[in-house]
Amino acid sequence: MPPAGSHVDVIGQAHAxxxxxxxxxxxxxxxxxxxxxxxxELVERNRSLYTHALPVMETLHAQIVDTQSMVLLTNQHGxxxxxxxxxxxxxxxxxxxxxxxxxWSExxxxxxxxxxxxxxxxxxIVHADEHFLxxxxxxxxxxxxxxxxxxxxxxxxxxxxDARGFHKHTLxxxxxxxxxxxxxxxxxxxxxxxRIRFHARAEFVGTLFEGLAAFAPDGMLLSANRSALFQLxxxxxxxARQPFAALFGMPFAALLQHVARTPSECITLTLPSGVKVIARGEFAGARPGPVSVASATSVAAPPPSTAAARRADAITLASLDTGDARxxxxxxxVDKVRGRDIPMLVLxxxxxxxxxxxxxxxxxxPRRSAPFVAVNCASLPDTLIEAELFGYEDGAFTGAKKRGGTGKIVQADGGTLFLDEIGDMPLAQQVRLMRVLQERVVVPLGGTRAIPVDLRVICATHRNLREMIAAGTFREDLYYRINGLVVTxxxxAERTDLAVLVARILERQRLADATEATPLRVSPGVFALFERCRWPGNLRQLTNVLRTAGVMAEGEAQIELEHLPDDFLHDCEAAPDGVHAAAGIAEAVAEAGASNVPPDATQDETPPRMQDWQASLIDSTLARHGGNVSAAARELGLARxxxxxxxxxxxxx
Structure with a gap:
């Protein structure tokens, strides 16, 4: 039966x-x-609620299936x-x-x-005859x-x-x-x-019961979920608008630096009540600029607001020219159309x-002082792309901001709109985008007023759009609207400028981290391994590998094989020409100056001879470490x- 006591009062007041x-x-x-x-139309007005609730409803239904029951979602009016x-x-x-x-309102x-x-x-809970009707x-x-x-x-x-199947745990x-x-x-x-995820018990961080709090770039609280409010x-x-330091007892800049250096590590914070909590911070979107704990006060200084803050490490066409002919x-x-608003498609x-x-x-x-707005069409659910791109008026979604939401297209007014993975955009939104490109006006969801926009559009995709046109999944008219200039x-793995790319990425990461502890070079052995890698994730993979290795090598003169993440070494196992990655790693160690490599081991050897050389290298490394497999594997960069x-x-x- 339902709980007694206060529950009786709730039912009595509801009957009244x-x-x-x-x-x-x-x-x-x-x-x-x-x-x-x-x-x-009602579902559309509650699209955000509906979209996020649907998978949860399906999970909940799976837990109560075959119990003579159903799961229902309502709006705020029931x-x-x-x-x-x-x-x-x-x-x-x-x-x-x-x-x-x-x-089903009262x-x-x-x-x-x-x-x-x-x-x-x-x-x-309202059970059986507790219902008024x-x-x-x-x-x-x-x-x-x-x-x-x-x-x-x-x-x-x-x-x-069915009332006969009542269970007290359902609520x-x-x-x-x-x-x-x-x-x-x-x-x-x-x-x-x-965002901060926190709880007094470490095992609850990352679970449904964790506190969630969101902070603006200036360190002021934007919002917090029920668990966070209870703990605070x-x-x-x-x-709202309380500084981070007042809520968690640490300068906001110090938190940012901790997250930048060790994003996966938890940190202990102190609530206003004096309770210690275990927390994990995360840069949910574009990460804030570099911070220094030495100059930080209880609230991080707001970012520069003028074009004078344009960073020395800004990405320009010149900075991308690193020596590769292609x-x-x-x-x-691209340089030939500099300053002209010709649409561009990057493949x-x-x-x-x-x-x-x-x-x-x-x-x-000439648009550099205006916004650059990037949208990844593949990362948004189909039901949210329209609102994200075109915006929505007040009331178009239940729970929307008081003045509605400004879409990415309007946000890019005067500047550049970058639509990544345009091939993943649903057909319905392709039609609306085509209209925007033709008429240069946007009508937000739920609105009637057309908002004029002035922007340059750059699209990108890894898909074959011509094949998609033939299959009927991409509009031909939109294709010809966005491909004024096409570059690939x-x-x-096809580029010849790997050494320059590595140096540029490490320098950019050092500037972003604002620390002199990040190495600015990789060892010859590491670079030799990089040259043999297929890089299935391309520049993104290289950047991530260097980011992780740079953190592991902080304070060292250079990044060594032991600093590389294990999953990267596993990715390299399918090396070209049928040579096992371990052979490539062995060569890398040799090029790094390993004294135990046989003098007759050259790159011209056949795979069987290479295997003999690799075996000799593993044996000698094991001997040097007294048979310790883990130590030998770390030195060679091999899996145990x-x-x-x-x-x-x-x-x-």
Whole structure:
């Protein structure tokens, strides 16, 4: 049975409200669902809630399947937007209009879990004859309100089922599921903020029960989820715009530096109550500029606001010319249209630097002082691309910002809009984008006023758009609108400027980290291994490998094989020409000056001879480390399993 005590008061007060609005327990009011078109429009207005709730609803339904019940999602007024349930119970539920398009507010249905939870803003159970209308006595309902990232109720999640199958744990499942939806909404709302995940117990960091707090670049609190507010001991209205240092006892700049150096490591912070919490920070979007703890106060200084803050390491066309002939040819073609708003299409495999090129084009154009806005069409759900690109008016989405949301196209007004992975844009949005490019105006979702825009559009993709046109998945008219100039970036494995790229990336990372501890070079052995790598992730992979290795090698003169991440070494195992990566690593060590390499081992040897040389190198390294497999593997840059396989082969032979 449902809990006693205060629950009785909740039901009693709800019944009193039902009587006050003129409902009679015996009546069965006419609850005709909204027409299909009106329901679709309502769902569209609640698109953000619907999108983030749907996968959670499916998971929740899987937990209660075959229990004569269903999962329901409503808007803030109690109108059901979506339902999932057992087919036999859905038939019973339809008899009392427990279905999409019907309002289950208290004023329409009397006391019920959905309506009462929305009135009280608290998770609620209404069981059997606790329902005001007798027609609903055969069901039991457990409902939890859903709040947006600013604490405003935007909907509710409910499980309703046959009253004979009531289970006291159902409400706990519903509450956790609602919290999951709220956390998803929080992460989406503050995609470009600095976020903190924290809890007094380390094992809860990264779970549903963690506190989430988002901070602006100046270190002021933007918002916090329910768990964070509970731990901080205050309401959002009182805590909003509080500095990070006042809430967590550490200068904001110090946190930023910690996250930049060791992004995966937790840190201990102190709440205003004196309670210690374990926290993990993350740069959710574009990371803040370099910070120095030595010059930091309790609140980090705001970033420079003028064009004078244009950094010395800005990406330009000249900075991308690093000596590769194919890349130089691309840059020459791009340079010919410098300052002209000719649309550009950048082709190339994933990670080849398409966004770098787009930023360089913007930086070397008359638009450089205006915004550069990048949108990855592949990273957004189909249902969110439209709002993200074109924006939305106030009320277009429940829980939206008071003045609506400015789309990326309008944000790029006067500057450059970069649409990465344009081949992943849904057809419906391709039509709207085509209209924007033709007419140079944008009409936000839910609006009627056309907003003029002046921008340059650069698109990029790794897909074959001509094949997509033939398959009917990409519009031909849009293709010819965006490909004024088409250039193709070479894969990293095809480039001849690897040494310059490595040096440039390390220098850029050192500037970003604002520390002299990051090495500015790699050892000859590491570079020899880099030359043999296929680099399936291209420049993005090289950048990530150097970022990790640079952190591991802080304070060292150069990056050595032991500083490279293990997964990179595994990626190199399928080396060209059938030569095992371990042979390449062995050569790398030889080139680094390993004295134990046989003098007759040359690069001209056949693979069998190479294997003999590799075996000799592993044996001598093991001997030097007293048979310690882990130490030998680290020096050679091999996985331990590779050394163990060598030992098994040697013992068997």
């Amino acid at each position: 409200r039902s009587l006050q609005v003129g409902l009679r327990a015996s009546e069965t009011p006419d609850f005709q669902p909204l027409p299909s078109a009106a329901l679709r 109108v059901i937007l979506h339902s999932l349930g057992d087919s036999d119970f859905i038939e019973k539920a339809n008899r009392v209009a427990l279905c999409p398009g019907v309002s 004023t329409d249905r009397g006391t019920n879990a959905i309506g009462t939870a929305l009135v009280d803003s608290e998770p609620t 007798r027609a609903n006595h055969f069901i039991t309902c457990s409902c939890a309100p859903i709040a947006d990232p600013f604490g405003r109720t935007i909907g509710a999640l409910d499980v309703s089922g 706990a499942l519903v509450r956790m599921s609602a919290q999951m939806i709220e956390n998803h909404l929080f992460a989406n709302q503050f995609a470009d903020a600095v 001991g205050g309401q959002l209205a009182a805590l 890349m130089a040819a691309v840059l020459r073609r 190339g495999k994933t990670g080849t630097g398409k966004e770098w090129l787009a930023r360089a084009i913007h930086e070397d154009s 970036l070479p894969a990293l 399993n590779t050394v163990y396989r060598h030992l098994r082969r040697r013992e068997g032979g």
